[in-house]
Amino acid sequence: MNRQELFGIVQEMKPANLSLYYPDGESDVFWKQALLSETLKEDISEIREEAQRLDSQPISELTDTLFSIFARTGSRLEYERVYFERRRRLNTYVFMTLLEPDNVRLLENLENILWSICEEYTWCLPAHLPADHNTENIDQFIDLFSSETAFTLAEISLLLGERLPLLLRSRIRHEVEKRIFRPFIECGPYEWETARHNWAAVCAGSIGAAALLMLDDPAALTNILLKTERSMSYYLEGFGDDGACLEGLSYWNYGFGYFTYYSDLLRVRSEGRVDWFATDKVRSIAQFQQKIFIGGNFVANFSDSEPRIHIHMGLSHYLADTYPEVECPPPVLRTPYAKDHCSRWAPAFRNLIWRRTGDEKQDQDWGAASYYLPDAGWLVSRYQSGGSSFGFAAKGGHNAEPHNHNDLGQFILSGGGEIYAADLGCGEYTAEYFGAGRYQYDCNGSQGHSVPIIGGQYQLAGRKHSATVLYASAAVEKDELKLELSQAYEVEELQSLIRSMVWYKGQHPRLELMDEYQYNGKSVSWTERFVTWRRPKMLRSGVVLLPGTGVGGVELTYDVQIVEPEITAREYRDHFGRDTVWHTLDFHAIQPGSEGKLVFTFQFI
CATH class of the missing domain: 2.70.98.70 (Beta-galactosidase; Chain A, domain 5)
Structure with missing residues (x-):
């Protein structure tokens, strides 16, 4: 698709509003029903437990000492534990604010962690930065987690709307523009833009999704979507027609998950005029999950994959609703809320809004x-x-x-x-x-x-x-x-x-x-x-x-x-x-x- 064709589609896109997520855009109705849902009962209980844990703790700081550990020793875990704990705090207070809209304290906690994330020196992980970076050029770098953060903040800003202070929403928009949109257009191309693995889907998909939620200017949105669509083509080239993810199921969840989150927003906003889900290869990739389990929660964990995998139920149900060939997984394989050690917002949110209710298969294992x-x-x-x-x-x-x-x-x-x-x-x-x-x-x-x-x-x-x-x-x-x-x-x-x-x-x-x-x-x-x-x-x-x-x-x-x-x-x-x-x-x-x-x-x- 050339720029002129895409620009024409962008000009006619439906608005970015709550109808992207909820029937008739009724957020309050959805969350009131969620509180009564048997299907979501465990998820919501886990979110409440996490909120209780966090209530007694201050916002953890990303200190210079933590930041420098990777450069000195090559160890990643020390910085990343704190980084992901901050994302867990953000996710938890968003959900609690949606579940308890009248609780002022929860909203204040959410505002504080949003502001704190906007204050971070960089949204990238130290392991993904070049050794010679400095304060002047730090915003030129885009990695998996800076892209995810932009998508997360853009989505939260839309979901909460005027419940967040105008200053905070303006700050979010400013930081996403400075750290992500502008360098994506002006400082690239980045190596991951032509990658045939998860980086292309996560980085470009997150940036494209954030742009679909935040940008009002059709020309600016077209510029980003044009680059994003190209990266998605490269990502799909990393798969054969059999749909196998050579990186393993963990990275299928990650890369194909973000491909799906972006493609869903694009399909809905374009009213089906741009639809990745209509392609045969995407249909084949969507079936990979059901083919890789070897019993219980054990998978064929070739490559950098864990032996035991829990499933993103929201993603799974979305794909099953899209393709009749995709099987709904056994409920016992549901990923607990705190299981994702990276605390990613996009799958956690969709585990709730995309979940089928009342008709899940009750089998305890996949069929032979x-x-x-x-x-x-x-x-x-x-x-x-x-x-x-x-x-x-x-x-x-x-x-x-x-x-x-x-x-x-x-x-x-x-x-x-x-x-x-x-x-x-x-x-x-x-x-x-x-x-x-x-x-x-x-x-x-x-x-x-x-x-x-x-x-x-x-x-x-x-x-x-x-x-x-x-x-x-x-x-x-x-x-x-x-x-x-x-x-x-x-x-x-x-x-x-x-x-x-x-x-x-x-x-x-x-x-x-x-x-x-x-x-x-x-x-x-x-x-x-x-x-x-x-x-x-x-x-x-x-x-x-x-x-x-x-x-x-x-x-x-x-x-x-x-x-x-x-x-x-x-x-x-x-x-x-x-x-x-x-x-x-x-x-x-x-x-x-x-x-x-x-x-x-x-x-x-």
């Missing part, structure tokens, strides 16, 4: 299903037997994916509420985590994945280090994935490495894994590594037990003539900076030859 996602090279399966859920997921792909891990051939195995073959997911974000030392972190390097170690060598990063899918099938009785993995390594003598995985879905499911390799010349040492949260136990010769909680578990059988096992307890720092124990179960080839076949069976008991 298997999916092969060909563009991603992922196989994901969930299966139910004897009242328990079982899951299997495996991946091909390449080692230059967004939030990449060197993990070609990685697999995950779950059952009965436990993960047996694990993916560590995302570690603590630090400067080095996204720097030259990224793959020294066990959660990112192949040493922390269930893939072979060849001649002491791990997989390497880069687009050329890729897997070839030789065969894939998602069927009723069994699922299969067969991969050629030799390109994942730089081992000159290695001619081929074929990993075959067959997931049999019987009464007691089992996974059969076979690695076949060939060398051209002298063979090297070979170790099959399996990663687990469980503490492995040598049960008997040829059998290792991955114990379940209480009883049961998985028996891993192997050929004692070919490999010998080694069990090691290890530790890494998870995404929240917690020291977390995990285990490697290594099987060392006793006499590796010029060719070999290694077979392992994971049998649920």
Whole structure:
């Protein structure tokens, strides 16, 4: 769409008012009904609990000491905990003000945190700023959280309207203009504008949404929307036709969430003349969430994703209302209000206003299903037997994916509420985590994945280090994935490495894994590594037990003539900076030859 066409649409847009959010624009009616809603009862109770906690605490300060920690040590958590606590305070007092419109104290608390956020040195995180920034150029930088803050303040200003003092509303408009709108037009282009991952959707989507809510000048709004629409096209290019988010479900929630929030406002204001939801790729991406769960709240957490995910119910219900192919998730997977450690306003608000009431599915789990996602090279399966859920997921792909891990051939195995073959997911974000030392972190390097170690060598990063899918099938009785993995390594003598995985879905499911390799010349040492949260136990010769909680578990059988096992307890720092124990179960080839076949069976008991 060119500028002239978009300008014509902008000139005829419906007004930005409360009808964007509430039927007939009746805010008071919605919040009175929300107080009586059984569907929203838990959400509102959690918001009230958070307000009670905050009532006894002053506004936390973003001090110079906190700001400088990242530059000195590379640690992000200290500053970000306070930054996100301030956003949690903002969200909570907005909701409480909407729920209790006559409470003057709540409104005063809201005004104070709004003013305090307007006073922040920068809305960016220190980790996202260049090292040579200074006071004079600080407002030239736009990151995920500065963009989100602009969207948040613009939306809150519209929602509260004249209940906020004119001076405060003017200050909000001034800060959003100075920190976001003006640099977006005058100081770019920014690297994220052409990114094919979550940054394009979150940054551009937040800026476009803020502009749709705040700008009255059609020319200025057109200028921003033109750039925003271009970034959204780039974001969608990061997906194949299978709709898989290579960054994992956490970043689907994030990136595709902000894509949806922006696209909804644009569709409504343009009265359907600009409608991203009409495209086939967006329809496909919208179905990704239901395809990635492997049982309970466990997901195939490849890349920087957590093993357990809670769902944004508002986003999920909006997409289900938009597309008949999208399944409503089980209510038990609802994200509690305080669960989002980043305290993002946009999903928290839409978890309330977009929630279906009265007709939610009451199932406690997703139904059994298997999916092969060909563009991603992922196989994901969930299966139910004897009242328990079982899951299997495996991946091909390449080692230059967004939030990449060197993990070609990685697999995950779950059952009965436990993960047996694990993916560590995302570690603590630090400067080095996204720097030259990224793959020294066990959660990112192949040493922390269930893939072979060849001649002491791990997989390497880069687009050329890729897997070839030789065969894939998602069927009723069994699922299969067969991969050629030799390109994942730089081992000159290695001619081929074929990993075959067959997931049999019987009464007691089992996974059969076979690695076949060939060398051209002298063979090297070979170790099959399996990663687990469980503490492995040598049960008997040829059998290792991955114990379940209480009883049961998985028996891993192997050929004692070919490999010998080694069990090691290890530790890494998870995404929240917690020291977390995990285990490697290594099987060392006793006499590796010029060719070999290694077979392992994971049998649920």
